[in-house]
Amino acid sequence: MIALQQVTKTFSISPTTSFTAVDNVSLTIERGTMTILKGPSGSGKTTLLALIGCMTRPSSGRIMLQGVETSFFQATDRSEGFDSSSLPERFLTEIRRSTFGFIFQQFNLIKGISALQNIMLPAYPTGEQQPVVRQRAVELMEQFDLLRHCNSPVEWLSGGELQRVAIARALINNPIAIIADEPTAHLDSQLSQAFMESIGLLKDSGKTVLIASHDPIVYNSSRADQVVEMRDGRIVQQEPPV
Numbered sequence: 095m096i097a098l099q100q101v102t103k104t105f106s107i108s109p110t111t112s113f114t115a116v117d118n119v120s121l122t123i124e125r126g127t128m129t130i131l132k133g134p135s136g137s138g139k140t141t142l143l144a145l146i147g148c149m150t151r152p153s154s155g156r157i158m159l160q161g162v163e164t165s166f167f168q169a170t171d172r173s174e175g176f177d178s179s180s181l182p183e184r185f186l187t188e189i190r191r192s193t194f195g196f197i198f199q200q201f202n203l204i205k206g207i208s209a210l211q212n213i214m215l216p217a218y219p220t221g222e223q224q225p226v227v228r229q230r231a232v233e234l235m236e237q238f239d240l241l242r243h244c245n246s247p248v249e250w251l252s253g254g255e256l257q258r259v260a261i262a263r264a265l266i267n268n269p270i271a272i273i274a275d276e277p278t279a280h281l282d283s284q285l286s287q288a289f290m291e292s293i294g295l296l297k298d299s300g301k302t303v304l305i306a307s308h309d310p311i312v313y314n315s316s317r318a319d320q321v322v323e324m325r326d327g328r329i330v331q332q333e334p335p336v
């Protein structure tokens with residue numbers, strides 16, 4: 095479903111110097127599987143997630159997303175898929191919205207608005223009818239046992255509830271894939287386990303899951319299908335081996 099071919103991302107850090115955060119990475123992620131990126135701080139995990147999630151463009155190499163069901167996609171020869179590294183910006187944005195749901199470190203929920211409104215937020219730019227989005231958000235709140243907090247400002251919620259709001263928000267546009275960056279960084283081990291259980295259920299429902307983490311609870315999880323270890327922007331080990 096997701097294939098990276100010799101992807102490199104280089105940042106200019108001054109007029110004369112550049113830094114290569116992701117260096118010649120080739121990786122295949124099958125649909126409906128869970129892939130964990132592990133590695134020390136600065137090894138390029140977040141940058142690789144951003145590349146896969148169409149949030150930034152590679153300096154070189156190709157990123158292919160196949161079988162993504164958007165109208166744009168359907169108008170294209172599906173057997174060839176998309177090379178997201180060569181698409182114009184607005185198509186990238188559309189693909190990002192319809193393909194990926196994002197869970198960030200510290201969850202990035204907006205204080206002062208309700209849990210329900212937080213969950214609905216990623217759907218606003220799609221122009222979908224509000225009552226339809228609201229109904230879907232309510233259903234997600236029910237699924238994640240959050241209904242009684244529908245109208246609570248998120249600052250009233252516990253750590254576990256915030257985590258479930260973040261997962262529900264990532265699902266509001268019914269994405270094919272979930273991308274999570276260090277989702278357990280601020281959770282105790284019990285909540286981290288709970289997170290992996292929830293995310294494992296999403297995998298069981300057919301979602302592709304991609305997580306960057308240096309938490310052993312995540313990368314040692316029995317739910318992972320593939321663990322990719324990074325160092326200095328490169329893949330240094332992959333389980334199972336390719």
Ligand SMILES: Nc1ncnc2c1ncn2[C@@H]1O[C@H](COP(=O)(O)OP(=O)(O)OP(=O)(O)O)[C@@H](O)[C@H]1O
Nearest residue numbers: 105107113115133134135136137138139140141142
């Ligand atoms: N926009 C940028 N400009 C310059 N350097 C960057 C930029 N973004 C990331 N980097 C550098 O690229 C390297 C990889 O960063 P990245 O955030 O991908 O690592 P990481 O493995 O996710 O680290 P952590 O586990 O600490 O989040 C780091 O040295 C970082 O400073």
